Amino acid sequence: MDNKINELLNAQINHEFYSAYLYLAMSTYFSEINMDGFANYMKKQAKEELEHAQRIYDYLLLRNEKINYKRIEAPETDWVNPQDVLDGALEHEKSVTAQINEIYKTAKELNDFATENFLKWFVEEQLEEEEKFRNLKDKIKAFDECSCTIEAIDRELDKDGE
């Protein structure tokens, strides 16, 4: 594997762990304001991010590649309301999509067909990741007018976790 691809994949493991950290912090925010449905939802997102990191880690091992451990940044936690948290989550997912696209582009340029193929799952996954936060944001748009809306969504999330 080209060094550049190795570096980008190792960096992506770190980005995925950071995503888990960020979503756990968002879960804490919701717990503290007693929105348990949203708190559970974000905790599940954090777990998914750990799985993403694991998937890349496993791929590097499969290719007999070096794993580099890097410091995980602490997330900013100055959200002012639930809408702000979800805006942050969507923006974050867009940045992850850009990171995945960059690795995909590099793999293509360097004729690393195995990595290109491996990343197809992530390209697909990012569509879903952005969509779920966009949907949730749309759902709570009415929050400013009626707090009953967000309470109902919170109960709904608590029930099915999605």
Ligand code: FEO
């Ligand atoms: Fe691993 Fe939510 O992107």
